[in-house]
Amino acid sequence: MAAAGGDAAPPPSVPPRVPSPPLNRDGGVVVLSSDSESEVELVPLSERVRRRMPPGAAGPPPADGEDAAEGGGLCRGGGRLAAGCGGRALPMAAAIPGARPSPGPARAFCSGRSSRPLSEPAARPELPLRGGENPAAAPPPKKPKYSQEEMGAICQAAWRRRKDREARKRQKEEERGRKKALAKVLKAQRPGECQKYISVVLDPALLQAEGGTQVHAALQAANYSCVVENQAVPCSITWRRKSVLSQAEDGNEWTEEPNLLVLLGLEEFLSMVHGYKQEAQGCAQQKETLQSFVSHVMEKMPGKILALTVVEVEKYFRCLRAQSKKGQQRSAVTRSQAEHRGDQRKKQVKDPGLEITRLDVEDALVDLQLHTHVQVTFFESWEELGEFATMFTKAVAEAPFKREQQNTGFSFYLENKWCRGVKVDHDGKGLFEVWKRQIQQFNRVSAEMAEAIVSAYPSPWLLVQAYSRCSSEQEREDMLADIVVCRGAGVTATQRRVGPGLSRRIYLHMTSQDPDLYLDVTG
Numbered sequence: 001m002a003a004a005g006g007d008a009a010p011p012p013s014v015p016p017r018v019p020s021p022p023l024n025r026d027g028g029v030v031v032l033s034s035d036s037e038s039e040v041e042l043v044p045l046s047e048r049v050r051r052r053m054p055p056g057a058a059g060p061p062p063a064d065g066e067d068a069a070e071g072g073g074l075c076r077g078g079g080r081l082a083a084g085c086g087g088r089a090l091p092m093a094a095a096i097p098g099a100r101p102s103p104g105p106a107r108a109f110c111s112g113r114s115s116r117p118l119s120e121p122a123a124r125p126e127l128p129l130r131g132g133e134n135p136a137a138a139p140p141p142k143k144p145k146y147s148q149e150e151m152g153a154i155c156q157a158a159w160r161r162r163k164d165r166e167a168r169k170r171q172k173e174e175e176r177g178r179k180k181a182l183a184k185v186l187k188a189q190r191p192g193e194c195q196k197y198i199s200v201v202l203d204p205a206l207l208q209a210e211g212g213t214q215v216h217a218a219l220q221a222a223n224y225s226c227v228v229e230n231q232a233v234p235c236s237i238t239w240r241r242k243s244v245l246s247q248a249e250d251g252n253e254w255t256e257e258p259n260l261l262v263l264l265g266l267e268e269f270l271s272m273v274h275g276y277k278q279e280a281q282g283c284a285q286q287k288e289t290l291q292s293f294v295s296h297v298m299e300k301m302p303g304k305i306l307a308l309t310v311v312e313v314e315k316y317f318r319c320l321r322a323q324s325k326k327g328q329q330r331s332a333v334t335r336s337q338a339e340h341r342g343d344q345r346k347k348q349v350k351d352p353g354l355e356i357t358r359l360d361v362e363d364a365l366v367d368l369q370l371h372t373h374v375q376v377t378f379f380e381s382w383e384e385l386g387e388f389a390t391m392f393t394k395a396v397a398e399a400p401f402k403r404e405q406q407n408t409g410f411s412f413y414l415e416n417k418w419c420r421g422v423k424v425d426h427d428g429k430g431l432f433e434v435w436k437r438q439i440q441q442f443n444r445v446s447a448e449m450a451e452a453i454v455s456a457y458p459s460p461w462l463l464v465q466a467y468s469r470c471s472s473e474q475e476r477e478d479m480l481a482d483i484v485v486c487r488g489a490g491v492t493a494t495q496r497r498v499g500p501g502l503s504r505r506i507y508l509h510m511t512s513q514d515p516d517l518y519l520d521v522t523g
Contacts, residue, residue, distance in 0.1 A: 209265075
């Protein structure tokens, strides 16, 4: 070891080769101390260890100066590592001048971590190769984990997986958008919402008519959007539906509805009826009829569902009856005066062909329905026409929703309400309909017949009580026979009775205790 006060030792990472200290003639190490000029004789570490070990336990001593070089390097405190010390430094008393050796016995093993004796040389740690050393002792270079082809395949697979994830995400977003758009369309078709997407288009000639402003006011009072535009047919009303999926306010898309409502003036309508009357009588005059008018309208606006309306037709018939009565009174007075004067001249009778009767109107309407399937609706006032236009607009707005409800997917379900059954609430609402369905289950019983019976006896208990008040069996069987059943409406309405057959079957059903009784057997 160098003298005290010399240069500092190099870093402990690479232990330097320390030269052996000078020896005296007795074999001791001479160390110069700055505190004293006298020489201090120190015993080498190997010699001291050999002295303290029992006889026969130690091998041959190492050469002088080689115990520090072969046994180990420098430790963190500047001491030297003995052989087999396991990385722990021994006390530095022997290497420091003026230090006293430990009075205790020397240990054969350092820290108890290694069972190798101190005389056995410790294994040197493997250090990285330096320039000029043997390359054969260096470890082989690590082989790459994947080849270039494998890395390309892995990258390609990862790229495909990412594309698949993006495609699935895009598909989910599109599906979510389609569902959202479908829900929005269905919501726009519901009653109460569909009116917001309907616009009524009025022809200017309709507003110039006598009561056209009343029709316009009725539509605006119902919160319908009205637009005045020239139409192909004068005095007509059409409808447009706003597209629900349009995003821009300025670029809204509108679709034309197939319905068309045309208002005919009273004089124009009577002229068409008169033309049909002349045509039916074989007259050579070719005037416009209702059928020819409908043909011209369908040529101008093909694909439309046409409906015709006329106002104040009944007023015309009332005036005609009043004029007829006045004419009869005048003719009676004139006839009496002529007879009193003895005038035998015959009175010139007015041509009856110039007057239109109710029968002529009905004949013209029947011919129109048979050939064109177009109906004509009559109104007594313009207020009624305004209400009809409002209801017609509501029906046009709700038409897609009703068509969707009727599209059940089963063509053999003729009556959707009958197939769904009846819902009865906790408060008893719906029991009347159940009672009606029960009567309608009888053979050859229509909905009108069941409605008439349940209107007379709203519950089975009331019917049973009515049977109990009868005095004879025959009276019970015929109790329901005289109930009037009304079928149809308007001019086609008819009336009939329930009849004794159905009355008897219902009576047996309500009172008989025979479970095998066949109700259709008579006599």
